[in-house]
Amino acid sequence: MSEQHSREAPHLTCVECQRSLQEYLDGGLEKPESMRVFLHVRDCTDCAEELGRIEQLVALLESLPEREPPAEFDARILASVPYDSYRAMAGLRRARVPVFLEEESLPAWMRARAVRYAGTAIAVVAVAARLTGLLPDTAVTTVVAAAGLVPGAAYALQGMARRLVLALGQSGERA
Ligand SMILES: [Zn+2]
Known part of the structure; x- marks a missing residue:
């Protein structure tokens, strides 16, 4: 989008704003763009709510305890394998x-x-x-x-x- 009138901070449409919200939160927008989103969100209930939802989602993702599976994860999976049935079929396999x-x-x-x-x-x-x-x-x-x-x-x-x-x-x- 052209930056020639950025000093005047022309209003974004809601679609344009919401398309930029994720990047806005990530701090990935240029200053003028970031300001336009800020101004739009300040005055627009819909986009403010959308921003709130994204912020909540990001906070939720960041609050997840561990990204690595717990240490006993493999053991639990292996324990859930029906080895008794597998062993019972040994005769058939042989x-x-x-x-x-x-x-x-x-x-x-x-x-x-x-x-x-x-x-x-x-x-x-x-x-x-x-x-x-x-x-x-x-x-x-x-x-x-x-x-x-x-x-x-x-x-x-x-x-x-x-x-x-x-x-x-x-x-x-x-x-
Ligand atoms: Zn809006």
Whole structure:
């Protein structure tokens, strides 16, 4: 704002005054500006009340006892953590197995009981047909038999590994 008529201390509007109140209180205004705010507040009830509110707020903030958290603050926070619940879940945490050992990590078609049984049946039939001479003893029948066993074998191996991990976890829990 222009200072050319500051000697005449032209009146501030209420908006201008209230915008300057914080800086006025902080002592951050130039002398002429500060004087204009002072004069406006002296004659304006609204702005005087606003100034009073800001002064009260500043006084309240300055009267706060400590800015640092009290010494026992950390301990109180830690004490509020439900460690009993956390410890009660220790068994569950240890019982967890790697994701690739979870049944859900197998593709859905491999988990399907029908696929596993059908695959095993195909493998059995292929081996039996070879043994009885119905099918020639070729790489094709070997591959068919082996492929038929894949879903069931993967499922069974995964289940065995999972049970092993769980058993190890539980013996560790008891120790
Ligand atoms: Zn005013």
